[in-house]
Amino acid sequence: MQKDLFLKLIDMDRLIFGISELCKMAGVTPRQLRYWEQKGYIKARASEGNKAREYDANAMIKAVLIKHFLDEGYTLNVAVQKIQRYMANMKIIRSIIREHFVGIEEIDGELAVNLGYFDEAKRQILYVIVKDGRSSFKLVDASIGNN
Amino acid sequence: MQKDLFLKLIDMDRLIFGISELCKMAGVTPRQLRYWEQKGYIKARASEGNKAREYDANAMIKAVLIKHFLDEGYTLNVAVQKIQRYMANMKIIRSIIREHFVGIEEIDGELAVNLGYFDEAKRQILYVIVKDGRSSFKLVDASIGNN
DNA sequence: GGAATTTGTCAAGTAAGCTTACAATCATGT
């Protein structure tokens, strides 16, 4: 599979959500999302004129995290403070997925997910090998790997 | 971060999309999605009565793939045939993410994403270490790792 | 207790979704 197509399928930063769907995923009400937006906690794209709001993965993650800390008893203000560190981490997670999920190949008839170089100097590529529904890691010499 | 909260943020199978958002992501029209649903190619949840359709990650991936092959000149029927193998692979990819993204930790002050055992017998845990925006892999002895 | 936060609710208007139907386009086969 070409990498650009593959990326299109796993890149969370390409996701778009409506307010209704985001509410269901995060377990909040539309009123809450709009208020949080008004306070500057969550951004919604394309709310120009009267068009419907569009949220991205970042907003979705924010909403889920804020709701999580609200449920733990924190006030909205404190919840927003607490999610800052998590947001930075989640952004890194997404970049890791973009960076390391290089593609899908087949090695010895088994599905192999190419995660890129484990050790670039030694030219070793790290694969996730899927066998009977279970997955395990495997190092493959770059000169052997078939792409 | 607790694993259940972490999973909530990266598990693609929790995603919900409206028809409008799915159209933008896949580059198709609502008419196309409804027709593909009528033909049994794509499933939409909660279309009972007159309520709005809800799509999941599987449907989103299907739509993107079908559109991709349509753009390559294939007919709808052929495009649907061609995506079968990709769909199976994508389902595996999602399960790998669910299975292997165990959590986020800190090792020596650096962000470390725990990917689970690289070699369970040797009790070696595979980490993605993030440093200065770049990420690399690292094996850590399980007895050392701080969780 | 009083003020500020946060959320619910209602109203009125706009936009979008739904189904059905018909038309237009494209592909396939004779």
Next chain:
DNA sequence: ACATGATTGTAAGCTTACTTGACAAATTCC
């Protein structure tokens, strides 16, 4: 070329959802 089926566009009529604004009800904070 012609006929047939597949695929998509478009329109109508209706229902639902979204938006803003305002007021009220909780809730929290000082």
